[in-house]
Amino acid sequence: MTARARRSGWLGQHAAAEGLVMLAVLGWWWMSNSLSAMVLPSPVSVLKRTFDLFVDPELSRHALVTFLRVAGSVFISLVVGLALALLARRAQWIDAIVRDRILVALNALPSVGWAILALIWFKASTLSVMFVQVMILLPFAVTNFMEGLRNLDAEVVEMAHSFTRRRRAVFAKITLPMMLPYGVAALRTSYGICWKIALVAELFGAQSGLGQLMLRAQAAADATTVLATCFAIVVLFAAGQKLVIDPIARAMRADLHQP
Amino acid sequence: MLIVWFFAAQALPPYQLPGPIKVGDKLAWLVATPAGLWHVAASIFHVAAAMLASFVLGFFVALLPLYLPVAVIMVDGRFTPFVNSFPGIGWTMLAIVWLGIGTNTVVFSVTIILLPFMIINLREGVRALDRELMEMAGSFSRSRARAFRLIILPSLFPFMFSAMRVSFGVSWKVTLTAELLGGTTGLGYLMNVARQELDTAQIFAVMLLIVLLVYAINRLLFDTAQRHLQLGRVGAAS
Numbered sequence: 001m002t003a004r005a006r007r008s009g010w011l012g013q014h015a016a017a018e019g020l021v022m023l024a025v026l027g028w029w030w031m032s033n034s035l036s037a038m039v040l041p042s043p044v045s046v047l048k049r050t051f052d053l054f055v056d057p058e059l060s061r062h063a064l065v066t067f068l069r070v071a072g073s074v075f076i077s078l079v080v081g082l083a084l085a086l087l088a089r090r091a092q093w094i095d096a097i098v099r100d101r102i103l104v105a106l107n108a109l110p111s112v113g114w115a116i117l118a119l120i121w122f123k124a125s126t127l128s129v130m131f132v133q134v135m136i137l138l139p140f141a142v143t144n145f146m147e148g149l150r151n152l153d154a155e156v157v158e159m160a161h162s163f164t165r166r167r168r169a170v171f172a173k174i175t176l177p178m179m180l181p182y183g184v185a186a187l188r189t190s191y192g193i194c195w196k197i198a199l200v201a202e203l204f205g206a207q208s209g210l211g212q213l214m215l216r217a218q219a220a221a222d223a224t225t226v227l228a229t230c231f232a233i234v235v236l237f238a239a240g241q242k243l244v245i246d247p248i249a250r251a252m253r254a255d256l257h258q259p
Numbered sequence: 260m261l262i263v264w265f266f267a268a269q270a271l272p273p274y275q276l277p278g279p280i281k282v283g284d285k286l287a288w289l290v291a292t293p294a295g296l297w298h299v300a301a302s303i304f305h306v307a308a309a310m311l312a313s314f315v316l317g318f319f320v321a322l323l324p325l326y327l328p329v330a331v332i333m334v335d336g337r338f339t340p341f342v343n344s345f346p347g348i349g350w351t352m353l354a355i356v357w358l359g360i361g362t363n364t365v366v367f368s369v370t371i372i373l374l375p376f377m378i379i380n381l382r383e384g385v386r387a388l389d390r391e392l393m394e395m396a397g398s399f400s401r402s403r404a405r406a407f408r409l410i411i412l413p414s415l416f417p418f419m420f421s422a423m424r425v426s427f428g429v430s431w432k433v434t435l436t437a438e439l440l441g442g443t444t445g446l447g448y449l450m451n452v453a454r455q456e457l458d459t460a461q462i463f464a465v466m467l468l469i470v471l472l473v474y475a476i477n478r479l480l481f482d483t484a485q486r487h488l489q490l491g492r493v494g495a496a497s
Contacts, residue, residue, distance in 0.1 A: 009328065017332040039356055108470040110432040112439055112447065116454045116462055120275060199348040200436055204454075211348070218352045226356075230349035237344050 041224040049228035050235070059213070066209040067236055069126060070198050073133035074190045080134070081141025081186065082179075088142075089149050098142065106139040111197045119205045128205035136197050137190045144189065148182030149175075184249045191245055195237045199229075277460035285464035289449075299468070301444035305362070305437075306430045309369035313426065314419075316370070317377025325385055325411075335382065343375035347433050348440070355441045364441035365434065372433045373426045380425060384418025420488060424481050431473055435465075 025043055032042040053059045084102075088095040114132040122128040152175065160170045202211025210229050217225035261279055268278035289295035320338065324331040350371045354364040388411065396406040438447025446465050453461035 012329045013332040016329045017337045020333050021337055104474060105470055107428070108431075108473040109466055110435045110469060112432070112436045112450065113462060113466040113469075116450065117459070119454075120457070120459060195344075196347065199346050203348065214348065214352065218355070221356075223353070223356055226349065226352050230346050233346045233349075234341075234344045 038221050038223055041227060045224050046227045046231065049224050050231045053210075053213075053228055053232040054235075062208055062210050062213045063232055063236065065126075066198055066202065066211070066233075067240070069129050069133065069202075069209065070191075070194045070240075073130045073137060074187065074194050076130070077134045077137035077141045077190055078183065078186055081138055082145050082183070084138075084142050085145035085149055088146060099146070103139050103142060106135065109135070111136050111200045115201055115204045118201075122205070124205050124207050126206070129201045129209065132201035132205060133194055133197060136201075137194055140189050140193060141186045144182050144186035145179065148179045151182075152178055180252050184252050187248065188245060191240065192237075195233060195240075199233065274457045274459050277463060281460040282463040282467065285460045286467060289464055289468055298445055298449050301362075301442075302434060302438065302446045305365045305369060305434050305442075305445055306427075308366045309373055309434070310423070310426055310430055312366065312370040313373035313377050314423065317374055317381055317422065318419075320374075321378050321381035321385055322411075325388075334378070339375055339378050339382070342371060343379070347372040347436065351437050351440050354437075360441050361443055365437040365445065365447075368437045368441065369430060369434050373430055376426045376429060377422045380418050380422035381415065384415045387418075388414055416488065420481075420485065424477075427476070427481070428473065431469055435469070 028040070029043050032040045037045070053063055084098060088098040111132060114135050115128075118128040118131045122131060156178070157170065157174055160174045164170065198209075199211040199214060202209040203215050206212050210232060214226055214229040217223075217229065264276075264279055268276050273281065289299060320334055324334050347368065351364070351368040354368045358364045358367060392410055392414070393406065396410045400406065434445070435447040435450065438445035439451045440447075442448045446469065450462055450465050453459070453465070
């Protein structure tokens with residue numbers, strides 16, 4: 001393929017892609033004209049409400065709370081996940097329990113189930129929301145770290161042990177750096193999943209946050225706010241990915257390649 | 260663990276932690292009475308219908324760029340990220356407004372939530388299609404339908420399989436949520452009733468049943484199918 005052909009292909013692709021987006025928004029706008037705002041609000045009012053969610057002090061509090069909960073839960077699940085994976089490496093029987101019982105159960109348990117139980121156990125609070133999120137994220141973190149530990153270069157570790165007897169030094173200088181790529185993978189996965197379940201977790205077990213906002217809007221038949229909350233989640237997710245997750249991943253990769 | 264659970268349940272009020280025996284009773288009700296089985300069957304139907312619908316839709320979307328190269332960015336850069344990042348609850352809430360409470364809402368929202376998982380897995384397969392193999396197929400026969408049946412479809416099998424497997428795990432969880440908010444039957448609906456009546460034993464029973472169901476179907480259906488698939492490929496290669 002010549003450069004020119006490739007370029008025109010690229011242009012055509014973008015034209016088609018942007019065309020689809022515009023068509024979708026136009027179709028939405030056209031349909032919203034003939035339907036009541038309760039069923040399908042117009043794109044303009046949803047855009048305005050989404051903007052409000054970030055600037056209005058009363059509403060932006062909810063967005064901030066949701067974001068902080070996600071960040072906290074991802075952090076906790078990574079730490080606990082690493083600890084569990086390291087623990088499982090100690091002995092065969094712990095590994096069997098973690099792999100065949102804890103992971104299987106945690107993987108299969110639905111977030112709504114946790115959400116309802118958390119509400120009964122911890123009442124409606126941030127603790128309850130973060131409990132649900134951590135329970136859902138934990139299996140992903142553990143699986144990633146276990147995979148990382150399994151692929152640890154045994155010879156490198158052996159060499160390290162022949163240089164020093166200090167297990168802590170080996171852990172900090174060899175094991176942890178070799179686990180970094182898996183940590184980044186765990187971070188990425190957990191971050192994505194946490195946003196997916198953030199709303200469910202907040203639906204029942206919270207007094208603030210975007211999930212609560214959405215539930216209240218739904219009860220009030222306020223479709224504009226329901227849609228705006230959805231878009232706010234999309235924006236927050238993408239912003240966190242671009243501004244926090246990607247730089248961390250890049251920094252870790254750079255760190256890894258330094259001599 | 261059962262023993263710890265038993266004694267912990269003795270010490271706590273039953274609405275916080277019901278004992279294993281009470282949960283066992285509820286579980287028996289779910290799988291051994293017509294009323295309980297009706298809800299289990301409804302959930303299985305919701306999961307199956309949504310998986311089928313999202314697989315068919317996802318298959319078309321994933322193959323579109325193969326025949327219409329201009330649609331690559333449209334699919335990979337716009338449509339998939341959008342459905343992938345739009346929150347599932349949002350779809351359920353909108354479906355309640357659009358379709359009312361009932362089976363339609365549940366199947367619709369689960370279908371859309373599963374769609375990105377299907378597309379992402381199948382797109383991976385389309386991208387991995389062997390260019391040279393396709394070229395060879397083109398030089399042997401001009402029939403596009405034949406190339407599709409004999410080359411493209413078989414190369415996509417492993418990816419279809421993983422698409423189904425990933426979606427199956429997700430589908431149970433989101434079906435529960437959808438039924439809870441927008442259903443009139445199914446395990447999620449039972450869970451909502453249990454929540455309002457503070458019937459924690461029922462909630463435990465539903466969660467336990469789902470874990471057992473997912474585990475059993477994974478073992479019986481997917482593991483067996485995977486073994487057959489691998490055997491088939493080894494057989495073809497030798």
